Amino acid sequence: MFAKQLQPPIFVKIFSVALVLTSALSVSSLPADAEKGRRKVVHVLEDESGAVIVQTAPGKVVTHRGGSITLPCRFHHEPENTDPARIRIKWTKVTDALQFEDVFVALGKQQRVFGSYRGRVFLEQAGPGDASVIIQNVTLEDYGRYECEVTNDMEDDTGFVNLDLEGVVFPYYPREGRYKLNYHQAEDACKHQDAILASHSQLHKAWLDGLDWCNAGWLEDGSVQYPISHPRDECGRKDTPAGVRNYGYRHKEDERYDAFCFTSKLNGKVYFLKRFKKVNYAEAMKACVRDGSAVAKVGQLYAAWKFQLLDRCEAGWLEDGSIRYPIVNPRSRCGGSQPGVRHLGFPDKKFRLYGVYCFRKSTDETAGGTKVTKTLKKSWPKWKSGNSLPVNATNVI
Template identity: 85%
Template sequence: MLQVPLNSLQTKAKDFVGNKRKAGLKIRCFFSATGEDDTGAVIVQTAPGKVVTHRGGTITLPCRYHHEPEDVDPNHIRIKWTKVSDAFQFEDVFVELGRQQKAFGSYRGRVSLERAGPGDASVIIHNITLQDYGRYECEVTNDMEDDTGFVNLDLEGVVFPYYPPSGRYKLNYHQAEEVCRQQDAILASHAQLHKAWLEGLDWCNAGWLEDGSVQYPISQPRVQCGRKDSPPGVRNYGYRHKDDECYDAFCFTSNLNGRVYFLKRFKKVNYLEAVKACQRDDAVIAKVGQLYAAWKIQLLDRCEAGWVEDGSIRYPIVNPRTRCGGPEPGVRNLGFPDKKFRLYGVYCFQSRKANLAL
């Protein structure tokens, strides 16, 4: 095997970046610094692994830098944070040059530098959203020298399979994105689905993931789910045509800014009556993602079927027991009955703000 010295690669990389900058092109370097050299470079160091939080939380994405030599005017240092998607698309998050700062898009008002001391480029993100999940690039630039590091932001939460009232395999990629959003969720990533599989998720219908691939998790191999003699795992159909092909969706949601509860009533109601009943209780009918979050994170356990926002009938079981839908914990789904004539209970969601006002 041909071996090339690391310092030779670093020199060639710096020459390549410098030449491209002279040509007026923007270059992104997808390697992290592992040591120092004597070329006057900026050295960036980020935390290995990932940082974990939940929706609504505050998190610091760690990033530090230093120079060789160290006597550099701080006003000449540019710090830039960018979110990087799996398709290597870039979303600007925050930039600082000297005393000038700017946050971009949905990060406005939520992002600031930590400033724990010289060489600290760590950024703090407040009021974390589902869309904040992903990979971030920390780039530090001093005149013609720069370096980058990466931080992975993970969220605590739950993955759940979803199909609409029209039935299974009815969603193209864009429709899958939308139905997850409508149910207080986002399309899950492969890493999130794989983690859910490790925790026992078993689902025999293929669904879209956020990167445009179609996959499904199998914990108990069987004939109708890709051969009985195949090993357990996450089955992968690969990247599919986002406009023309239709599957289900795997959605991901996280912490709730409020609570889901089963509304106690003397009689069962149809869908429209269920919506009005939650409104009279200073709440709204719960979305599917909210019910899953309440089950997974708040450990909601209720052996009573009730309406949720999409017109389906569901109930959450943490402690499986007789007559409560089988031996495994989960959110039971009884399908989409007639909204006008079928009668059930209802699950409501009350935001924390509304709850404090009571």
């Protein structure tokens, strides 16, 4: 019943809008006359027939992981008295150039949701010609490009919506050292740290925000790149321009690099566990469990630095056995003049003693909502060069 009909588009006209899930940082970038939540009306002239299509869609939507989002898609069909029960709406996610993942399909009153989208995707049903869907509890894996297809008997047409997430990109390498991960291992490493492999556009945005990293890492499309804000000889020659350096697409099994991971807002809180004495790794894990939490993952610490504005000048254990600490307001005694998450390497788990960062998952179902405040922008941390210290750094209180 839901088989795709591959026919050339004739009468069905479909209109979609690319959406960007933005953070509080972009609230101030809206036009002064754009009211919050106001729906804009766009008039579109339809070819030589003279028909006018009126499309309504939100402007910029402010949300992130855990929130809800509408993927807008409207259509006009001729003749206008076509039986609605004979119109099929299908949403798929474009996972590769020639690969698609089924998300949602509806034929009249019959609807079906697929895979991880079950229980989270619904038709908006805002009136005739509306094929928009609502995704609830947005996940990191929801990021990407979606196709909206509307079929009317033997005719069909498609439109695309780009779903983006506001978050933070961070470089990652394991205890084994630099350039130890093939593509699949890099993908797993990011997932284990509550993140996904970053896209090129996410890495480029991080570079615009000041990310400077001299080691190449995998991205989600299988390419290997790295961002340079301050060119220098040890990072591809000093006389080359700043930018995102690209090694191109590499062999996913045989070649090894670091990873660039991406994460978004947490449904919970990261905190430094206050204790009278420092502990080794095993003791740190037990301490967080006793406090009703778990040792924080690297991605969770970066998300807390970015969204929670966690600022702590104390080094602590993380789940992967590394020692890090987040700095929003730089001061000389806390690792330099730039904000960032300082990394002190992977010390001996048994004999080295530090504090610990714990993560407690929120029990509030609305914790991942879309509400943000404009005041957050003033202290929003951005990447700068030098935001990660050498392994042997000691300037920590």
